[in-house]
Amino acid sequence: MKEKATSFDIAHLAGVSQSTVSRALNNSPLVNQETRDRVQRIARELNYKVDKNASNLRKQKSSTIALLLFEDPTSDDSMINPFFLAMLGSITRACAAAGYDLLVSFQNLEDDWHAEYEDSNKADGIILLGYGDYTDYRSKVAQLESQGTHFVRWGAPDAAHPGVSVGCDNFQGGYSITEHLIALGRTRFAFIGDSGNKAPEFMARFQGYNEALTNHNLYESSLQSDAVSTEEAGYDAIQGMLNDANTNGTGLPDAIVCASDLIAMGVLRALRQTELSVPDDIAVVGYDNIAVSAFTTPALTTVQQNTKLAGELLVSTLIKAISNETVEDFLMPAEVIIRHSCGAKR
Amino acid sequence: MKEKATSFDIAHLAGVSQSTVSRALNNSPLVNQETRDRVQRIARELNYKVDKNASNLRKQKSSTIALLLFEDPTSDDSMINPFFLAMLGSITRACAAAGYDLLVSFQNLEDDWHAEYEDSNKADGIILLGYGDYTDYRSKVAQLESQGTHFVRWGAPDAAHPGVSVGCDNFQGGYSITEHLIALGRTRFAFIGDSGNKAPEFMARFQGYNEALTNHNLYESSLQSDAVSTEEAGYDAIQGMLNDANTNGTGLPDAIVCASDLIAMGVLRALRQTELSVPDDIAVVGYDNIAVSAFTTPALTTVQQNTKLAGELLVSTLIKAISNETVEDFLMPAEVIIRHSCGAKR
DNA sequence: CTGAAAGCGCTTACAG
């Protein structure tokens, strides 16, 4: 294991000053073409790489973006929400394309994440990604803002939230998929998923759902049951509805809108254990279009968030913010993906 | 946005030298308890964070690990193999627990990844993660080794491969799940998945499969069909077998061992479109225990690789290597997860 | 226990 070469070694070998080596390596137009070629050739031969720590220290920037992932408070330790993993993939690619490194970190809402990255010059900016109780971290986001930290948040734009955000239109997604079911002739609806302040995304989807029902005078019979975004919670929630139907004689819905695909998986599993057929007796739809949903039985109709575009937008917005350009919130449309669980004839 | 505080600002406020500030902040036992408390309090008040670039440059280490992800050459641009995402999650956690940052990067086998990270002091070591053609990058791994780069590779230990590796016993996994099917009375076997040099993991699984069949005198009737690790490839491969059975009168297998869960998903989908019942007519098993596999119909019997342990082992092995301790290959056992697609009575 | 000083390896004004 030989010693690492420095720019001085190259300067020596090339017969120029170290300053010139630095310029040549950074493709400065100031330096003579011939000199540049010679320096670069020698650098290649020595397997020389610029020391990032030195260069970052001098330039006072790191060309690194930190991705802070907040997990669902309820998710078990080993499993990550597939939707976020898709986002991660897309963000990684977008960073690479823009010449940035990506530092990935899982965080608890309670941690001191709000001051960790940019202050220590480990990253030039931060991407905040996660479901969960946004109210819980609003104050930390505010601190980020007041410190002048560059960051962008995944989520719907929200007047109550400081900072810029890129998100998908959850209200419209909830509205569109509900309207799709209404168009298919469904009349008795249920929504499964948390509807409170703690889960703003789910709440927006629920509000879109309600709006669609109201517009078609179907709101009266609507049911709702809380569930966090797991297969198990979905299973339990629909079990509760089935029990109520049995014991209280409450009518059963003929269409169930789930706040996430994971929840829908649980609903499908529970219904498979009954006489009820999906979609003939009950239509079931999800949200997220995670990879699995194409392969369930029946294949799940769901709402897609464009993770590829989202990652690119998150990264490009953040990079703009880092160079102090003005940036704007971006709200992407949600797209209904029609498969079989909604009962559509295709 | 105020200027970032430095250790000199703190020194000034605390009435001590900058050296003492540095010592206090690093909890050096050399420094007086009182002084330390005072310095730390002031640092907190100023929202001071040590500049990582400066500290790394001085210490000549970065407390950062680079994770290089090599994708399946065939996977589409937007989707990542869920198994690797699970690994990523586990590696991220293990890094955080060990006080390391994690730089994540997707790579093509062809890129110049072999010299990017440690040489530039961006990372102290590298984790190599990916399926694919290991022969293709063997020379680069060798270069890594000769440069003295610290790295650990995910995959089975392999004499032909330089460097230390952590992996799961693919041969034993293939053997165990095949033997499980044999114990259930299956006699006509097929393996779906690439079996060549280009996919060493799949090949080892296939060899374990063959060994089990040979030991029970079932090898003669065995079929095999190539498939990369996608749902579509699995679908196509089983279609091919069904066609052969129709046109050539080849017998149909009563047990199909798939080289990955993704492949098994495709096989299940194809069989669902036939009269054939899984598991009554044909048992189907997968490999990886990705999240989906618990929720297919029927639920997929598969082989689990312990991703949590794998991530921890990868990180701890690498950290040992970084501090120049001797490290050893680690081969984890593979565990059969019994669900319904194998036809086991439970 | 504390301080003055050197130096990690770069980039970039400044001078020519």
Next chain:
DNA sequence: CTGAAAGCGCTTACAG
């Protein structure tokens, strides 16, 4: 077009 010099913000021998 090139070089000598300063300095980014730390950590750590060295001296006391």
